[in-house]
Amino acid sequence: MADDVTTILPDPVLGARHEAERRAVAAAIAIPAHVVQAKGHGHAGTAMAMAPLAHVLFQRILRHDPADPMWEGRDRFVLSAGHASLLLYTQLHLTGYDLSLADVAASRQLDARTPGHPELGHTPGVEMSTGPLGQGVASAVGIALAARRDEALHGVGTGLFDPTVFVLAGDGCLQEGVSSEASSLAGTLGLENLVLIWDDNRITIDGGTDDAFSEDVRARYAAYGWRVLEVDDFRDLAGIERTLDEARTRSGRPTLVAVRSVIGAPSTRIGGTPAAHSGGFGDEEVAAVKTALGFAADATLDDLVTEDALAETRSALERGRRLHEEWRSAYERWMEEAPGAVMMRRCSGVASWAPDEGFAGSLAVEAGLGAIDEVAAPEEGASVATRATNGKVIQALQAWGGLLGGSADLSGSTSVAVPGEAMSATNPGGDFVHFGIREHAMAAMLSGIALHGLWRPYASTYLAFSDYQRPALRLQALMGLPVIHVYTHDSVAVGEDGPTHQPVEQTAALRTIPGLDVVRPADGAEVIAAWRRILAQPTGPTALVLSRQGVPGLPERAELDAAVAHGGYVAWQHGEGDALAIVATGSEVQLALAAARTLADEGVAVRVVSMPCVEWFEAAPAEWRDAVLPPTLRARVAVEAGRGDAWWRWVGLDGRVVSIDEFGESGAGDQVMARRGMTVDAVLAAAREVLPA
């Protein structure tokens, strides 16, 4: 059937073991059709076509326990085609997760537990938030990578920590570059625990895939080094089971399962057309679908889920309990028999994270903070790039063992190189990841590593290339995942590589993402202090924005950890009575300080506010903020080597912002900085303009 599905065939469900199972699958097909028609919006077509496969997956293949969605030994299922959320919600309900049929019916309503696209933390059994296409595929690669490392380091031979990661993707996901990047790397890394199910329905919103996607996807994945399997008939439960069963066998390669399907089947009028992607099929057609599935044409939602069908699907609870218990016994044996160091490392020696708790295990955090204590801050005046101090912290934490990450082919120049060996197909327990020149997939994979739960993930590239990562950054901010992005070469001071490599707008643009903490330390001491807060903070992504060039160590500051943790603080002050505040971040704090010292020599009462993290400062108590920037102090200047628009928030209509609002140019870094106005003189001039006459 794989190559000749052009019309809708009869027999919407094949290969059921008995009538109750047939009815269960029929219900799973009918529910999305009914719900979308009842609401007048939503996405039924893929949820209908993939219902037989989802049934087999959730009933016969996936190791999961509906009574304990977070069971550590579970396989993972990521719905990368997030618009087909009803596919997942229907299975979660039918197999006995804490999700009622009324919840499913309420899909897409405000406060429903079933949002339009799956959201982590909103629905038990949802492994990650998806919707923007391609992201689920790339993050699933990250989960698989982390799981494989876990098994290699801790579970060898037991299979205890060796879940299979299933991800369901449509044509859209496979057209997105981020999935290409991640799939290529998955092939190189031999992620044999990864199964990508591709709904090959040959339809996109604008028409058939021939219009824009005529490539041979199977051959492409073979070129990536994947095993390619086929489901011959998307309606045939037995055939689906055979293929998925083979797919989860370890072959040394990730597996693509191609499923040639008909979107919206068994609808004969809408099915197989782009109209099946979105919106109701019409009352008449939904009635026809129900009839074709063996239900009354006017069956209600409750009518669709017959008692025998529900009894059949709810056997997943018993199956899950059994799998869970077997795993628990094996786990307890492992606890007794595994070398103590291995057991300790996994259970308490490293961070571990869960969506509802964040990074738990104070032991792990304490140990990490202890590791940071080993890093010495550069001395006052010593010129050290913040990327360099950051590299020392990463190395200290690498020895601690709670981090997992790497770089997009820039480990040297971003200073995140650590001792040890790279992860590879033959060395899944390696010390770090060569992500390749794939910034976007790297960021999305960090989400997967965080979701796996054992390591705090980090990655590095140049700040200018954070642009490549934004869809993944946004999703991890939405999910609140505690990932760390190291961005170096943070201004036009990058120099000779020119404007394509000189960030100007990236820091400002990153700050617009809700929930992403953007930290731009002024010197090595601030880097270290920032890491203390980041490590102690259980949730949420962080962008660490670091200099390529050396910056002088600032004068010693009292209680710097607390000051940095509050996002902004008075780094230097002269005189009584406030006349002027100069607010700056990163490498520009030295300009602020030099200007302030000149003004102080002239008798001006001036304070320099270093504000490494605007988000932390916003979240600080009002008293702290008012002490740092007294509301009555209106003579204010802000300095940052990047787009300055948002800094007006802190200086007001009477203030001044010294910023870089146009692209840089190729040349020596200090010369470019000067030409773009990043000088002590420019700060001084701005200060004199705002000082009371």
Place this chain on the structure above:
Amino acid sequence: MADDVTTILPDPVLGARHEAERRAVAAAIAIPAHVVQAKGHGHAGTAMAMAPLAHVLFQRILRHDPADPMWEGRDRFVLSAGHASLLLYTQLHLTGYDLSLADVAASRQLDARTPGHPELGHTPGVEMSTGPLGQGVASAVGIALAARRDEALHGVGTGLFDPTVFVLAGDGCLQEGVSSEASSLAGTLGLENLVLIWDDNRITIDGGTDDAFSEDVRARYAAYGWRVLEVDDFRDLAGIERTLDEARTRSGRPTLVAVRSVIGAPSTRIGGTPAAHSGGFGDEEVAAVKTALGFAADATLDDLVTEDALAETRSALERGRRLHEEWRSAYERWMEEAPGAVMMRRCSGVASWAPDEGFAGSLAVEAGLGAIDEVAAPEEGASVATRATNGKVIQALQAWGGLLGGSADLSGSTSVAVPGEAMSATNPGGDFVHFGIREHAMAAMLSGIALHGLWRPYASTYLAFSDYQRPALRLQALMGLPVIHVYTHDSVAVGEDGPTHQPVEQTAALRTIPGLDVVRPADGAEVIAAWRRILAQPTGPTALVLSRQGVPGLPERAELDAAVAHGGYVAWQHGEGDALAIVATGSEVQLALAAARTLADEGVAVRVVSMPCVEWFEAAPAEWRDAVLPPTLRARVAVEAGRGDAWWRWVGLDGRVVSIDEFGESGAGDQVMARRGMTVDAVLAAAREVLPA
């Protein structure tokens, strides 16, 4: 040799026709080594290894005229591996472009004509700015697409408008998802005029490509539907010529030319290692390279370019003159013989653009403006989505013929569907492009279409997915390309699809890109006025940010075209003496207006400022800005359904910003807007807080 290059071989140049040519190629290899060593920074390795190929390309293959870099009949060469800029600069100098050897030596210095990465407009012969990896490949696909359409519509059979587009990429470019997206589409569209030369050097900065890129690139491109050719020996001029000659033959498919090379050859100590990617090879090794190439070990830059070699390479001038003249004769015949309508359409009926002039041809712009006149603005109070009015403008301009674009599989819901047929392999003269679900490549391809020069390109997707496009947006802003991005579904009012599809930070984030105009019209009349300015503006990219939901037509405004063209204007005003200004954009102007009317009823002198484009407002004369927002008027409120940080710039420390600073949620759009504080009451409350007591 393709599979066994593991050590550096002798004979750095093979197959030269005579000694002068050998010396010319030797010089092209030695120049980058010398220059980078002399400066202590830069990228020599790829420029050295690819020098024989570049020589053959510029001497024997590429149709170009060094005396007229913008000759319309030229082939195109895009250096996607932009760090190898010395490869290009060296050829430009040797073949007689207006670029001296001193210019080449000054590479990467401030004000040099040879920046670290190629920049459009800085150096004659540079076709686009490159550096961020993958972008050149994707934009070259856009150039090829536009050229193929040009030939199909205007030049059929003459070959007059049928350039071959060559693009040189390294492993990094091919790892980036954007090149995967574009390459897949190039296969579907059968862009037989595209030749992608892949420098298969098996080295990346962090190590060998086996670490992260073990895929079979040749098989992947075959899966995309490409023809795959091989250069057997990267040093062999004759072999290179044979392959490139075949590559430019039209086969119905794009062509990948794989060149197995040794980075940094003929260096034996550094060549073939990651160290060859960046930085000097050391004095001793550069001397060894020179010796191996037949030069004195201490040869200066001038010594490298011998008189006979330069005479040889400068024959490109004569070759170019001849090619140019032949083309000119054929062009003149075409002018006489082509059907008048075809000739007129190409020569004056549509826009045409060049880097130094922008969109020229007032005839074309006049005609476009005339087409816009046909579009009626919705009446006051009529609820019409701004995406809908925008769709009418696109349709009117499609009939005009000066636009070329399409959508990333959302032509219906972004309202850019136009009559006619999609471009395809068999219909290269089609009316629009199905870009597929490839937002990033779509944006990069727009750059290519603009660079081709015949059409003003546009594309559409949801605003939330502009995140996928930022690296391409940045490059086109840097190049000043006049492309138009239509972004619909512009706030949490998107509703049920939930936070992954609800933009919150995107408008603010787009505004951070220097040179990108972000336009968010309040109603249909503003949409039409905005298009007038966009069409009349010869350079620079625009993001048109549009609502999914209906917005009421605002009360009639005098001289709206000029008002919108100034970026911000007083849309409604009550009372004498200014007490309050409410600034808003897009769908929130109606909230501002409703609040203002309530306050006006209470006797408050209040103005509503609609600010569809902050960038245009910034660029407006000071008198205009002061008239719209009088400096003395300090009671100000800004309203926008998105991140508000940058709005403080316009309201000051005493103002208020009514904004959405966290993610949305799934639910009916109006309910989500209300829950996120986008209500008349919220605007009123903010206004009352800032009003003088």
